[in-house]
Amino acid sequence: MGWQALVEHTVTGLGYDFVECERSAGGLLRVFIDRxxxxxxxxxxxxDDCEKVTRQLQYVLEVENVDYQRLEVSSPGLDRPLRKEADYRRFAxxxxxxxxxxxFQGRKKYRGILESLGEGWRLVLxxxxxxxxxxxxxxxxxEARLVPVIDFKGRRKGQAAAAPADSAQEDGGQES
Structure with a gap:
């Protein structure tokens, strides 16, 4: 079993979704996991999830004698890549x-809503x-990536003025 298959097997065995892994020339092994x-x-x-996967991978990679200098386990981020068909189904x-x-029609980059067509895929632009x-x-x-969705709670239109009063109540209603 190659090192990539070993990493994927370990990550999925712990109950996580293996997104991807990459290896740099400096010996860094970077692994991206998701729920x-x-x-x-x-x-x-x-x-805690990253720590759990890191500990297990350190053990497995040592036992299997995989050469690396540093291991980094993290989430794929808000702009998560879609690699496998299962990713496309999940994020339809x-x-x-x-x-x-x-x-296609003079361009390569498109943004839209992903839809499944059974045998293929559609992007609604x-x-x-x-x-x-x-x-x-x-x-x-x-390449395909999710468009990041950022929600700044308490900063929605019409709520910005209410935010300071809410935080004062959380502190027991006392202001300094």
Whole structure:
């Protein structure tokens, strides 16, 4: 079993989704993990999750005599890459950025809502007055990533003025 398959097997054996791993010339082995769809422990990877996977990988890589200098385990981030067909199925209905291998209508990069077509995939583009669709197969994709969704709680329009009063109540209602 190659080192990549060993890493993937270990990560999935611990109940996480293996996103990808990369190795740098300086001996850094970087592993990206995610929660599996519908995980009851939550939607996001925590420091404890990374620590758990790191400890297990350190043990397995030592036993299997895999050469590396430093191991780094982390979440894939807000702009998570979509690598496998299972990733596309999991994130259907969400906004993604796709870069095609070959240009279509003079461009390679598209942003839209991902939809499954059974045998293929569709990106619903919200450009102009009317939605357009781009049908594609996974073989035509060079790279695909989720579009980051950032929600600054308490900073929504109309709530910015209420935020200071809320924080004063959390401190027992005393102001300094």
């Amino acid at each position: 599996v769809a519908g995980d009851p422990n939550g939607a996001f990877i925590t420091v 209905g969400q906004e993604v950025d796709i870069t095609l291998r070959q240009a 919200r450009e102009g007055a009317q939605d357009q669709a781009l049908d594609f197969s996974l073989d035509e994709v060079r």
